[in-house]
Structures are given as C-alpha cells and as structure tokens.
Amino acid sequence: MYLRESLLGFCLSISTFAAAAALLSEPGEVAVIPSWDIQSTERVGTDLAVLSRPGVDTKTWHEIDSPRCTLMGCLIQAGVYRESGLFFSNALQKFNSSQFKVPWVYRKEFTLDPSPGKRYFHLQTHGITSSADIFVNGQETVNRKSQAGSYVGNTFDITRIANKTNALAIKVYPTDYNYDFGLGFVDWNPYPPDNGTGVWRNVEIKQTGPVALDPLRVTTQASLPIGHSSALVNLKTTARNLEDREATVELTGTISLEGASETYELNQTIKIPPWDLSRCQPLYAGQLSASIDGSISDKIERTFGVRQVTAELNANNDTIFFVNGYPFQVVGAGYSADMFLRWDNAKFTAQAKLMLDLGHNTVRLEGKNEHPELYEITDRLGLMVLPGWECCDKWEAWAYNEDLAVKSEWTEVDYTIANRSMYHEAIMQQSHPSVLGYLVGSDYWPDDKAARAYYNSLKAADWQMPIIASASERGYPDILGPSGLKMVGPYDWVPPNYWYDVEPSEDRLGAAYGFGSELGAGVGTPEISSLKKFLSEADLDDLWKRPNKGLYHMSTSVSSFYDRKIYNAALWKRYGAPTSLEDYLLKAQIQDYEATKSQFEAFASLWNADRPATGLIYWMLNNAWPSLHWNLFDYYLHPAGSYFGAKAGARIEHVAYDYLGKLVYLINRSLDRKGSRTVTVDIIDKNGKTIHNSQESFDTVPNNSTDIIDLTEALKPVTDVVFLRLVLSDDKNATLSRNVYWLANTIDTLDWENSDWFFTPVTKYANYTSLNSLQPAEVSVTTTATLKRDQEAGKLGVVLENHSSVPAFFIRLNLVNADGEDVLPVFWSDNYVTLWPHEKLELQVEGEGAAFVQVTGKNIQKAQISLYG
Template structure:
C-alpha cells in the first residue's frame, strides 16, 4: 500500500484541506477595500448543465458542489475534496489510469458575495489568472466572455458597479478546457506527465474592490542608489463628469518609521485615466543585495486618493528595495549581469510549479532556503510565474528571480519554431499576450529580487509580439533587463542577441565535460543545462514506487520509467545514466548498492558543473557569466532533474551543488588537473593556503603539499597543477582544503574542504556525436575499485545540533551520508546539513551541524551509512 503523503509531511508543509461551509463574504464599507474571494463552489457542466445565467442567479442549490479555497485548478479541487488522494495518485503508474474525459467540458466556479452599495460607490472585479479561458457572470449578467478573459495570465479589471446589488451577489466563472497547444497556459513539456485537466480553473486569486469616484493602480516604484525614489501609478475616473483630487504616497523605512510623504494633484475628464509620478529623496539609503553579498532592507509605500467627497481609494502596502540591475553583451555575445554596479555571476536552477498548480507557501519557502543553503543566488521561472508571495519571499531572502514565458507550446507557436510545438498565432493572440504581459509586469515591477524577464525561451517572439512585450513592460516602468530568449537560435532586432546558450546537456555527462570548451561547458551563460541527475533516496522512493518499480531501477537499466519524463520523451529511461553507472562503478548487486552508486554519480555531476562555472568567472579568455541548473525541483515525484526530491529530502545532487557553490572554495579541473581558487564574496580578501593531499585506497599518502596564494573578492583564478595525480594506479582520493592565512598545515580557519575520488582511467567524450541533450562517452573512468575498499570504522557522536564523525581506522571512510529521522524512522524535512556525503581520512575527525524544525518531531536520530562503512543510528540528544 502506498504511504500517505499527508501523514508524512503534514507537520512541515501544513497542507490544509479545510472546506468552507459557505462562500458568502462581506466587504467593509471603507473606500479602497480589497477582498479576495475566499472560497468557491465548483462543479462540472456535465452535472449541472451549461446555463451560466441561471447558475449565477440567486437560490441555486450547491449542496452537491465541491468546495475549495480562494483558488484551485480542477484536479486540485478534487484532491481537496478527497476524490483523489495524492499518495495513491502518485504511486507507481496509478496516474495514467485517471480518466481525462471529465475535463473536456466547462466547469463552473461559483461564489456568493455580500456587498453594501452606497451613494458614490464603485466596484471593480479583478482577475489575476484563470486557465485558460472563462466567461464571467454576476447576478445572471455577463461581465466578460471567454475571448476577453483569456490566457492563464490574463489579469483584467472590470467595472461591475451597475450589476452589483446591496446584499447577496453571485459571481460565476465558467472555465473552459485548457489545451497547451491552443491556449496561453502553464504547461510542463516533457518534465512529467500532463495533469489530466491541463491546469484548467481559477488558479490565481479573484478580488473585488470598492472605491469612490476614482481608483488607483498598483504603485510602481523606481529607485536609484542615491536614494531617489519615484512612485508611479494611474488614477482612473468612473464618473461621467470631471473629477479632481489628490494622491498622497507615504514612504516607510525598513525599521517601520515614516520617511516622508509626496503629493500630486489630478484632474480627470469623463471616465479618463491619468499617470502620476510622486518623487521622494530617501536620506541615507540602504541598498538591497542578493543574500550572499549583503542585507535585504525593504522599504514600503502606501498611497491614498481623495476627492472633494473624501477618501476614494487606497493601495496595499508595496515593499521595494533600492538597487540597480543592468546587463551587457560581452565580446563573445554572452550576457553578463551587474547588481548595484558589481558584476554578478548567476548560479541558479530552474523552478517548476506543482503539477496541479497548488501553491504552498511553506514548501516554497523551504525550497528557497534550500537554494541559499546550496549557495545558489538565482531561481529561473520558465512560464511558472506563480503568485505575488513568491516574489515577496525572494525579496525577503535575497534570492534573484529570472522569469519569462515558456517553451514548447502556444507561447512559441512561431513559423520558425522547428520543434513544431504550439498552434501558430492569430491576431487575437497578440491581444491576449499584451494583457498577459501587462498583468505580470504590474505584479513584478517593484520587487528588488527581479533580475530579468525572458520574453522567449527556446525561440524568440516575432517582431510584432516583441514590440507588444517591450511596450507593455515599459508602460509599467520596468527597470530590469529584457532578454529576447534563452537560446542562440535567433533574435529580434528590437532586443538583439539574448546572450544565452541552450546547447545542453540535459542527460548525464562525465565531470570533465564541464572543463572543456564546447557546447554546455563552463563558458558564457548557460540558461538551462545539467547532467540529468537527482536520484531520490530509498525512503522517498518507497513513497511513490512499488517494490516492482524499485527493482526495475537496478534490474532493468534500459526500461522506460513512468516517473521520468513522458513516454515520447528522450528522457523516458535512465539508459544513458545507467550505462555510465554500470561501466564506471560496476554492476549493482542490490537496490541499496545501486542507490549508493547513483548518489556518488549525482554528487560528482553537480559538484563539478557548479565548480567549473564558478572557477571560470574571471581570469579566462571567455568567462562563464551564468548557469541555470536543469532543474531545481519536480512538479511531482520524479527520478531525475532535481537538486532535492519532491518530498524535500536532499541527497547527492544537493550536496554536490552545495560544495561546488561555496562562497570561498578550491576546485579540481578534471582536464588539466589544476586547482582553481574561487571567491564569490564582495569583501573577503587576503592570504590563503590550499592543502593538497592524494591518498591511496589503503590509506597510503601518495602526495602532500601546500600552496600559498592570495584571494580577491568576486573573482576566480587558476593555480598550479595538483602534484601526485600522475601516481594513481587504479583509484585514489584527492583532498583540497582552503584555509585563511599562510600558516602551516592545520593553522587558519578552514573555508572549504573538498574530497574527490579519481581514476587512473579517464572519461573520454565523443564530441562529434553530440546531440542537443548529451555528449556520448567512448571510454569511461573506472571506479569499480571502490567496491573493494577495506572496511572503515567511524565513531559517531551526536548532541543537540551537532554530529561528530571520527574515522578510527587506517583507511579512508568513503562517502558517509547522514539522514535525520524521527522516532518512527520517517525523514525529518526540511533539513540543512553543514556538509554531507563526506569522505574522512584515516584518523580524521569532522564536526557537522544540522538545522531542522524541531516542532512535531520526537526522538530525532541520525542514520549513518557509507561506501565502506557499516550502517548505524545514533540519537540526536
């Protein structure tokens, strides 16, 4: 029987399934009041008919309808109402048994709203995204039909004053079936199976606002490092005659103290609109920085609009940061970003929404904390713009956000799209794209975490669409770079070359791939690339794979796997990955043996990718200006493309990334056998020492030396070749330790500790046979000797938030992994280890800290395993 996800993660993720007994809400009479529809009744037109006017009238019996919160697609609605359970739906191949037919007809979302209409009141209905088309009705009258309320990002404001009644009002949305090739939606390409409903439904909040004769848009904030701040907004009249008044905007500092007010008068003719700009000079401005470079002070502004009749509208509090972002194309046509005039190397990963577009703030926050713990500074959203809270959390945490439209469906239905995905655009589509871009621009504009917007992904938009996108962004006072696309296949004249490459890989390649000078190797800006790794641990696999599925992983290495990509994808099997695992590490003898070897493969793959890009940031002919790892997370339980699994359990790919992305670090070049010194900080400098040691499997030291050097902020440099590597006969271990100062071995604060396992036989790539997703290997490194290691004994002591490991044997203790579990043996997540999957030299002691949410977990224990270490469990007292 499949384990229950809700039981396993309830205490962490707070996944609520509360059902509301009523959908009636009441708005306070204060002008400027904005309220989100808190709940909906949902039902299929196949059950209740298709008479929208009737269904949006009073006294409709909805006792047989489903009840949801403020937003939910059809599938997430059914999950909330226990028609499906996630643990069963995601288990083995159960998902492919879901009937798609119920989602091929329109579904209705119905809410009862209590409004109080007074003299001079005006009401607006605000949508932020209904996938992908909807008819909107209020009290039996049509507000907008599906060709107006169109596109998953189609956010519009409707004046509903004439249709509002004092007392109960009925709002109805008829959501039409979504088609990724036909509609502007949120698709998943080959990342995972398509959701049966294709994300249809009210997936973002719907709001109602009451104002006086004028309303205001959301404020847009532009800043300069010297403290010049402009708050820009639009005021709109709903009256037939002229209206005049005043807007006042208040600026508040990070400490909550008011810094000043600015005022601007307006005079509006019949139902017209006017743009206002209110300027303020902030004293002693505090710049906003990415987390690894500094603090994230957030200022805020609120605005009120008044006429001779009194207050008319107010805006929600908008938080913003003082920072500048620019991008340039270097001489190699590679995009390079700067933040606050400091060159900024992007090290990030690609994010995906939940497969059913469910939004869980606690889980998102945990994922972003994981990113920062790994040393990443940027998240890329490819057509998964999510909700305002995502950007607010990124602002708070100091994580940069690359956002933009997605590939491989209607968004890129261009005649020059040789992938053939997406229906070609018609005239009406340009209007939908315009509305979509304007809505997203308004939502994102003031967030300091915004790095850029990519108006194309695999392909650039045509000239007409590009002009629409650029005009829309400029209309909303966009301050960050606009990039044409994430690839080098072409570009529009208006924006020029996007300066990013999309040459793969997406499947496994050996570590030395990244230090070459071809395709996706460490030069330029790689917009999405990775070795296709991210193998979940056994504890996670048991949640979504049957015992037979688990056996297939190691007994059927070429078999198509349902929890990989779609069955027509190049990534439906782990064949490329498994071929390398078998030939490099030896045929697995059991599932645990396979998974241990997989974690070693994943660790070396991600570590080297991030190390290579970080090491070639400066001091090379063609700098590596950015890297987006494919991918950060999964939309559902998956066997690849992640840095932590669906259940938030970090494993090999996570800790390889964490080592490779350290702020100060020393890395090994698999091609030249040289050492790179990496400094990703803005302030660290001075003397450094690198201790180098090569160790044979029997514990014999083959080479030991130290290198004295100096480091500079925000830089990297190549140092000498590692001595002793040429002495390796079979396999050996290389330890690089970076310390402050230039003292003797063991002196000075340790900044980075890094252990490699190396083979006398090298991986040889067949570059001429490369495809868009990987480069074949003609000859593999040989790590089979790792399975012949002598047993090592490791003493483990755990107390509070610290685990101490000591190798008391005369041979290295290799690839020691630590897992935190509760008293029942279930994984405690999220969890952040100082380091993990570590290798200890004979007699070496290592102290590691661990952070986790202690609430709800009793009897926490540490499970310890390793390549040549017996498993043991100790209590974390």
C-alpha cells in the same frame, strides 16, 4: 528629494486587509474571493445566467476551502482524490481524464454593502487557465474571448449590479497546450489530467470611491556601484475618474522603511476630466491615497526595494548581468510549479531557503511565473528571480519553430492575449528587487510583432530590468538583439570533465563558458525513503534489474528522457554492475554527487577565464511531482547526492579541482572577502597511503577565480583510484572549504563530434570499480548535545570520527523523527562526506522534530544514533 540608504536595497511594509462579514468595508480595500464551490457542466448545465444568481442549491457541488486551484488541485483539496494515490507507480497513467473535456463552473456567493458613492470598481482576475466566461448576479461580465490566456488579468466594474447578496460564477473551458496560452510541462513529467484548467490565481474585488488608482509602479535610480549612496525613487500610478463630472483629487503619499521611525510624506492635487485618467508620478511613496472633498476614494500600497540590474553582451557575445554595478555571475536552477499548480507559501519558502543553502543566487521560472507571494518571499530572502515565457507549445508557435508536433500559429487575437499577459506579469513583478530580468522567449525567440508588443508592455509598466529575447542562441527579434544565452544541453548524464573542456568553444556546447540558461547532467535520484512513497516493489526492482526500461516517473513516454539508459550505462561501466537495490542507490548518489559538483565548480572556476562562464541555470531545481531525475532535492524536499554535490560546488569561498587540466582553482564569490588564505592538498590511495601532501598560501580577491596549483606531477604515479582532499583556511586557521574527490587513473573520453542536443557520448569510461573492494572503516558518530523531548528543533552538531587507517568513503547522514520518518526540510552544513584515516569532522544540522541520525556509507557499518541521549 533624495532618500539616503546605506544598504543595497530596502523594502516597505504593505498592510493586508481582512475580509469582514461584508467582503469590503472601505475605499481602497481589496478582498480575495476566499473559497469556491465547483462542479462539472455535465452535472449543473451551462446557463451561467442562472448559476450566477444568489440562492442556487450547491449541496452536490464540491466545496473548496481555497481561493485558487486548478480542477485537479481543487478535487484533491476536497478529498475526491489523494495525492499519494495519484502519484504512486503509474496510477496517473490510468486516471480517467475525460471528465475534464467539458467546462466546469466555479461559484461563490458573497456579501457587499452597496450605498451611494461606493463603487466596487473591480472584480479583478489574475489568471484563469485558459479561458472563461464570467457572470455576476445573472449578468455577463466577460466572455472567453476576453478572458483568455493563463496570465491575462481583467478588471470589471460591477457597481451597477452589486447587491447585498451577490453570486459570482466562472465557467472555465478545457485547456489544450497546443492551442491555448496555458501553463504546460513539456517533457518534465506527464501532463496533469486537467491540463491545468481552472482559476489558478486569485480573483479579487476592490472597493473605491469616484476615483480609482491602478497598481503602483516603482522606478529607482542610484549611483553605481551602490554602496553608501543616495537613491531616487519614483512611484507611479494612473488615477481614473469614474464619474461624469471633473474630479479634483488630493493625492497623499508616504514612505516608511522597515525598522525605521522616519516617514516621508508627499501631497499633490490634480484635476481629472469626466471618465478620464491621469498618470501620476509622485516621489517616495510607499502608500498613495486619492481623496475627493476630504474623503478617501482609493488607496494603494506596495513593497519595493532599491537595486539596479543591467545586462550587456561581452566581447564573446555572452550575456553578463550587473547588480547594483557589480558583475553578477548567475548561479541557480530552474524551478517547477506543482503539477496541479497548487501554491504553498511554507513549501516555497523552504525551497528558497534550500537554494540559499546550496549557494545559489537565482531561480529561473520558465513560464511558471507563479503568484505574488513568490516574489515577496524571494525579496525577503535575497534570492534573484529570472522569469519568462515557456517553450514547446502555443507560446512558441512561430512559423520558424520546426520542433512543435502541433503548430497553431498566432492569430491577431493571440497577439492581443500575449500582449495583455505581458503587461499583467510586468505590473506584478516590476517593483520587486528580486527580479533580474525577463526572458520573452525560451527555446525560440518571439517574432518581431510579438517582441515589439512585449517590449512596449514592459516599458509601459516602467520595467527597468533587462529584457532578453530568449534562453537560446537560435535567433532574435530586431527590437531586442541577440540573447547572449546558450541552450545546447546537456540534459542527460555527462562526466565531470565535460564542463572543463571548453575549447574549441563552438563545439563544446554546454561546457563552462558563457551563460547556460538550462543545462545539467540529468541527475537527481531520490533516496529510498522517498522512493518508497511513489514506487511499487516492482518499480524499485526495475531501477537496477532493468536499466534500459522506460520509467513512468521520468519524462513523458515520447521524450528522450523516458529511461535512464545513458545514465545507467555510465554507472554500470564506471562503478560496476549493482548487486542490489541498495547498492544501486548508493552508486547513483555517488554519480549524482560528482556530476553536480563538477558542473557548479567548473562555472565558478572559469568566471574569470578568457571566455568567462557568466552564468548557469541547472536543469532542474525541483520536480512538479515525484521524479527520478532533474532535481537538486526531491519532491518531498529531501536532499540527496545531487544536492550535496551542488552545495559543495557553489560555496562562497572554495578550492576546486579541474578534472581536465588537473588544476586547482581558488574561488571567491563574495563582494568583500579578501586577505591571506592557505590551501592544503592531500592525496591518498584507497588503502590510506599518502601519495602527496602540500600547503601553500595565497591572497584571495573578491568576485574572482584563478588557478593556483597544477597537480599534474603529483598525480603521475596514480594507477588506480585515489582520493584528493582540498582544504581552504583563512588567516585564523578556520576552515572555509573542505572538498574531497575520488579520481581514476584516466578521465572519461568524450566524443564531441557525435554530440546530440541533450548529451555528448562517452567512448571510454573512467574506472572506479575498485571502490567496491575498499577495506572496512570504523567510524563513530556522536552529537555535541542531546535534545530534550520538548525541544526538538534547532541546530545540532554531529561529530564523525574515522578510527581506521583507511578512508571512510561517502558517508551519508539522514535525520529522522521518532517514527523513523525523514525530517523535512533539513539543512546540513555538509553531507555525503569522505573521511581521511583517523580524521574527525563536525557537521551542523537543523531540522524540526529530529530524534535519530541514520548513518550509511560505502565501507562503513550502518548505524542509528539517538539524539535524546
């Protein structure tokens, strides 16, 4: 049977079950433990046999209205601590973390309705950091030896001990990143005081009858490249007989496409011996139910989509991905979970939408595999996910890893924990069409024993996506072979021409060739409205008055990234010593903008080079807490220079300038756009005088990039800073891309021979200091419509017009509400723009609760425009 579907993928709807007075009411129903009472064992003791009995007085415990949270996350939710206070200045550095050196207890009472024939087959865990003892109704269900590892899921039959009123107690043990399989942050930020200890994922209870079904596993096959083709879908599960007699099971399956009325049905009968299992493989089922003598015993449902992902090593031993048969250049960034591992559906949805607005197609998860909701959101929005294990702690404590300060090499127990972790994550992720592959190593590859276990667990879960040895080129296990990914930096500031300097490739580290699994210029400076939320006045002064000082809101104090020395050296030399905090932040945004734009443009430009740039993961997308670097939008979701530079550099259709070769590239990242395009090139000096103007037509090709214009001759007369504008138009004269650069008469000189793992030194900086003496420009700001006070959401047009004969440089627009607070999230069609003399430009913006647009820039007057008219 074949299901015909014209789209590249589809999803099935999955129903959710609401908990009633009794937590469960019918077979197949799954209920999440909805809330917890938590307390330290220093206060309540360690006797879980007592604490897990109904009726324990918990008046002195902390009530947590959440199904999952680490200890710190729980205590913030309970109001014991305030995030704003913890994150302000260096308050977290002074925090007393000794309270987390002892175990804590999570406790919850709940109601069931036990009766003959009902089985509460599982109490199921999905992630407890990093180990725990679990008791139900005074009896031990599991101890910390089996419930160990942040990603281990366990299932326990509690039928025999289930009562009308029940109590569950979980004692969580302190996590040590060096010795436990936790969720660490390496040098991304200070460690959380609790090291992430706690019930960070849901704990569930499921009711079944005599036969229970394991989670659905989905495999798909289709002709490639997928277009209007058929797809073969297999849904697999394991049915378990929980009784001491043979079971005759009727399996019923259905599949339904969202928005379609047609339903496909399947029926099958199987026999399962006592206490045994049977692996079932029906076709085309979005829901499966198992019945005994006409009564439902269990049912399972899952959302899935049709797509096929493959990867291969090209002639240069670089990995290239293919999605549905099409070459797929990975363009994305590295995601960070919240420091206290708190999950917020709305916040991640906003983050994912910001990624799509950036032009990204992939998000990498280094060890922060998060919750099922992440994959459901990315499925819906069409954002690929590249998950994997983390670096720099117990996960990579191999004999050959010499980078660890503490190396607790794996024991037999550790291999078991890691293997079970892999299977649990694979089962959770494998049906999601957003999943691109799995990195079973990060900085280092797993040894052969671990790699075989990972591989076998993934295959047992019917994993169809690529399995990649690591994010680096250091080595690989026999079963997987070379990764084809490079991880050689940079992580700190490098100039725009760095990315285009690709030869000889063996010495050019992170330049735009191959697949860069984590790399970037270390930028992401928040704007002043965000900075004031987490920095004191003294901290703000340090930014520009003490450029070499170690800063608590960078990385850890022992990290190479604890200060902004490299970044600030470039800013002082290239743009001139700051004269104030405001001046520093403006220059920082200018430097951030050019850094990210050049990186994304270079990888897009060289997609079809002799050694193609097959992918990049920018380091990083976001921060675990308020940070001064490594982000494309800040902790509060406010976009700044790094964001708009990256967005300009990752447009679907684009024209980009190569700083090194002085070439213009025509970029087309779509699968279907083609036809005639016009490229207009304008060069003016800082006084608005025209140096060069030209216009040419070209044909664009889908999924392709090529150099089309050489500007070497046009730029020969340049002796000072000039502005370059590249405009791409379609055959109807609609602008597809408008892109402005500021260029010095020379580029930054890189000292490749003395490169370190995190940056390449610059021996001579490009000189942009004459931008400090630009003549003032007069710019008007109007809106295409005014908002009514009861309709403050939706898109708004903002029109900028330069009434001067000189360029208006680096105009920043910020949307605020009636109280002057940033509107977040906010989506601008473009921002941080530079206007030509007498140029008019309309931008679109979307944000809820907007009242004013704030306007600043290098050589314009500040203004605030009311949106109410």
